[in-house]
Amino acid sequence: MREIPSRPSRAIHFFDPSNAKMAAKVPAMAGTVDVLLGNLEDAIKADNKEAAREGLVTIGRETDFGTSQLWTRVNALDSPWVLDDLTRLVTEIGDKLDVVMVPKVQGAEDIHYVDRLLAQLEAKAGVQRPILVHAILETARGMANVEEICGVSPRMQGISLGPADLAADRRMKTTRVGGGHPGYLVRSDAAKTDDGYDVHGEQTPRSTYQQDLWHYTIARMVDACAMHGIFPYYGPYGDITDVVGCEDQFRNAFLLGCVGTWTLHPKQIEIAKRVFSPAPEDVEHAKRVVEAMGDGTGAVMLDGKMEDDASLKQCLVMVRLAEQLAEGDPELAAAYGMKG
Numbered sequence: 413m414r415e416i417p418s419r420p421s422r423a424i425h426f427f428d429p430s431n432a433k434m435a436a437k438v439p440a441m442a443g444t445v446d447v448l449l450g451n452l453e454d455a456i457k458a459d460n461k462e463a464a465r466e467g468l469v470t471i472g473r474e475t476d477f478g479t480s481q482l483w484t485r486v487n488a489l490d491s492p493w494v495l496d497d498l499t500r501l502v503t504e505i506g507d508k509l510d511v512v513m514v515p516k517v518q519g520a521e522d523i524h525y526v527d528r529l530l531a532q533l534e535a536k537a538g539v540q541r542p543i544l545v546h547a548i549l550e551t552a553r554g555m556a557n558v559e560e561i562c563g564v565s566p567r568m569q570g571i572s573l574g575p576a577d578l579a580a581d582r583r584m585k586t587t588r589v590g591g592g593h594p595g596y597l598v599r600s601d602a603a604k605t606d607d608g609y610d611v612h613g614e615q616t617p618r619s620t621y622q623q624d625l626w627h628y629t630i631a632r633m634v635d636a637c638a639m640h641g642i643f644p645y646y647g648p649y650g651d652i653t654d655v656v657g658c659e660d661q662f663r664n665a666f667l668l669g670c671v672g673t674w675t676l677h678p679k680q681i682e683i684a685k686r687v688f689s690p691a692p693e694d695v696e697h698a699k700r701v702v703e704a705m706g707d708g709t710g711a712v713m714l715d716g717k718m719e720d721d722a723s724l725k726q727c728l729v730m731v732r733l734a735e736q737l738a739e740g741d742p743e744l745a746a747a748y749g750m751k752g
């Protein structure tokens with residue numbers, strides 16, 4: 413495989429295959445979510461690890477996933493479960509499994525190990541197409557090695573941010589699973605008063621703006637992925653009830669270059685699909701720029717703004733993403749004025 417297939421993956425929807433109620437919902441979700449991910453790692457009770465693995469084997473065998481991809485998140489490489497996770501899943505449902513997500517990746521050696529093991533198991537099981545690998549960025553060492561991790565194997569499909577483990581490993585002082593923090597802010601300067609500076613804002617209030625705790629991490633992850641032609645994703649937004657904060661965090665990641673995010677609860681799926689599909693008005697504008705730029709060289713004025721070779725490239729990113737999403741979604745195709 414020379415190029416990682418680019419398929420829509422706006423929402424990577426997590427489910428617990430050992431939870432009968434959740435598992436029962438999966439067949440009906442197939443075809444409506446870009447990625448369905450059977451989670452075996454954190455959030456699955458230790459006593460349920462085997463039930464989750466076997467539950468995923470059953471779901472994998474019995475479900476017609478339609479246009480959805482099937483991914484899994486296996487247990488960590490230093491856990492007692494991962495060897496059985498990989499062995500059982502590849503030999504039983506390897507032909508259905510698109511991507512294996514590996515948690516707590518520290519460096520190239522972790523991906524080498526998974527790559528070799530997958531190759532051995534695929535050969536043993538007669539799986540005809542390579543199963544791809546996705547790493548979660550959730551340790552400081554993984555972060556320091558992110559460029560190397562992205563380029564270490566032709567199986568590397570992408571990287572997601574793991575904000576909870578990463579925060580703990582870095583000793584950040586947030587206890588939230590992703591999202592911002594009200595204490596991480598900047599404050600405007602104090603106003604000058606006759607007797608000095610009004611540092612307490614008693615006469616002139618000092619405005620504050622919350623900043624994005626994850627900006628550096630996501631931006632660096634996006635660069636590392638782009639450099640190696642693989643795909644970056646935001647991760648979980650743990651405050652399920654805060655749909656507004658969730659949408660904002662997802663959109664920041666979309667604007668910075670991420671192609672998708674995780675969804676932990678059904679109500680986050682619609683948010684992810686909306687945010688990671690470009691807005692129809694942005695696609696419309698991008699199409700007008702492409703049209704106006706003719707052979708793609710030189711500079712033109714459109715609505716009072718300069719457009720040139722570089723802005724044309726920005727617009728092509730938007731148009732190509734819209735085309736890809738329109739292909740499988742008649743509603744989006746209509747909104748974008750494209751062929752479905």
Ligand SMILES: CC(C)(COP(=O)(O)OP(=O)(O)OC[C@H]1O[C@@H](n2cnc3c(N)ncnc32)[C@H](O)[C@@H]1OP(=O)(O)O)[C@@H](O)C(=O)NCCC(=O)NCCSC(=O)C[C@](C)(O)C(=O)O
Nearest residue numbers: 426427433434437454455574575576577647648676677678
């Ligand atoms: C948050 C929880 C406990 C709330 O679960 P709940 O049952 O309390 O929620 P609910 O609102 O009452 O659920 C409504 C209905 O939706 C169902 N439901 C609920 N969730 C799902 C789902 N995902 N997929 C399919 N169905 C779902 C649920 O079964 C229920 O069905 P019902 O109407 O028939 O009673 C639950 O949604 C859940 O367990 N979600 C997945 C959590 C998960 O996978 N966490 C791990 C990823 S984040 C992580 O690991 C960190 C990271 C990256 O590693 C790092 O930053 O370090």
Ligand SMILES: [Mg+2]
Nearest residue numbers: 454550574577
């Ligand atoms: Mg984690």
